[in-house]
Amino acid sequence: MPTALTIVFVGCTIFLSHWFASLFARTKIPDVLWLFTIGLLIGPVCGWVKPENFGAVGPVFTTITLVFILFESGIDQRLEPLINSLSGTAKITTYNFVITCLVAGGIAYFYTDLGLLRSLMLGSIVGGTSSAVVTTLARVFPMTERSRTILILESAFSDVYTLAVPLTLLSAYKIGKVDVAFVTGQMIAAFILAAMLGIAGAFGWSILLNRMRTLQNTVFTTPAFVFVIYGIVELLGYSGPIAALTFGVTLGNIDVLGPPIMRNAISRKPISLNDNERAFFSEAVFLLRTFFFVYIGLSVRLYDWWPFALGAIITGALFVVRIPIVRLAVPRDTPAKDAAFMAAMIPKGLGAAVLASLPAQQGVPGGETIQSVVFSIILCTTLLTTLLTFLVDKTWLSYFYEWIFRLTGLGKQKNGEPTEEPGEGETEFAEKFSSEFESVKKAKAEQKNDKEQSADE
DSSP, rough: OOOHHHHHHHHHHHHHHHHHHHHHHHHOOHHHHOOOOOOOOOOOOOSOOOGGTTTHHHHHHHHHHHHHHHHHHTTOOOOOHHHHHHHHHHHHHHHHHHHHHHHHHHHHHHEEEHOOOOOOOHHHTSSSSHHHHHHHHHSSSSHHHHHHHHHHHHHHHHHHHHHHHHHHHHHHHHOOOOHHHHHHHHHHHHHHHHOOOOOOOHHHHHHHHHHHTSSOOOHHHHHHHHHHHHHHHHHTTSSSHHHHHHHHHHHHHHHHHOGGGTTTTTSSSSSOOHHHHHHHHHHHHHHHHHHHHHHHHOOOOOOOHHHHHHHHHHHHHHHHHHHHHHHHOOTTTTTTHHHHHHOOOOOHHHHHHHHHHHHHHTTTTHHHHHHHHHHHHHHHHHHHHHHHHHHHHHTTTHHHHHHHHHHHHTTOOOOOSSOOOOOHHHHEEEEEEEHHHHHHHHHHHHHHHHHHHHHOO
16 A cells, blocks of 8 residues: 555544544444454455554554553542452453353364364463453443443453463473463462552652653653553563553552652642643544554454354354353442443453464464464454444343343342332333243143143043
8 A cells, every 4th residue: 555545544544533433422333343344344355454564563553552541541440449349350350261261162172173272272362351442342331430440450350361371371282281380370470560560660650750740741751651661561571461550550549559658759649640641641542542443453364264153153152151251250239231231342352363373373283273263253252342332232132131130130239228220121121031931931831731631641
């Protein structure tokens, strides 16, 4: 694509992104879906642009976008809802990873010739969720703060599993041995040490922040420092996304977390961005996010129909098992509508795409199959997530999800709290399903009686 035409495309994409955002405000159709479709059209469908055209810039761009989004999400998180969300986050992250790994790996095991270890490798690669997609959707749909926080933290914490387990399984396949204790130790170290480095970096930056603001043209110094922290943590072999998120959370709650010895060095008020910084970061995140989703679309590879179909089958199974995962993981008093949104958000992102490329790069037999199936899962989960979240917000589909969750006891209020009354549409939906269930039950009972009477005769 000529340079002049590329510049025209970039400008038009930015204008379209603003129009998609306004369209989302009116119709609740996520702008992510349209941006992803643009990437899909110019990439695998028409073949105008390929990920290889970006060289090393592509992965760097996606990483910068991820750091920006996680930092902005963290700095807006207050400590109280964050603490209230940790229990649900740990459960849903662990349950989702383990069950996704088993379900996706099991389907791959029975429908491919990958074998057990390589099938589990595939399942572990798609065991997390995309921070960029989840964070974007969670912040625009109506949910309680606790549920929104659980989703955002799940997308960040799942990196601990999706980085440690696939790489360990890849090493295990090459040497022919699996060390469970080593895998567990790696995951614990990746989480705790990354979080500690992020917290320490936030404390250090909070001391320098007021001094930096006395200089000119320093609006970008805070994210620049986050980039430094992210890079150092990654170089040490730990989770950079966790460090970026904890940096933002700590900086946003420095008034609560700051030790007494630092009171003279930092403000007692929450360290927050001023109006100019917020406006700049908002525009920067919007711009990066726009091209991030276009890049996801053009990164999807559609080589053969069978890996694509298998990825679609795995995607369908993952959305089905997500319902009991959410029910088991979230607190019992979680609103059923929130649980419906949580059940619809399991997109896979560029992290899965990068990990899926490693087996083929290292000459593992079946590496191309793993890569093709994972790319299909990325495409299908992203499309289905954007579609289902829209339908849950706007149509009767939310009543179906809510009916299932209420049937299993979710949405009950704690003692002393008012009970949430179901909506008119939800009541009508539940009554319809209940009546149909009773009709089927009655018909089966009549058939059983007829058979017994025939046997007696």
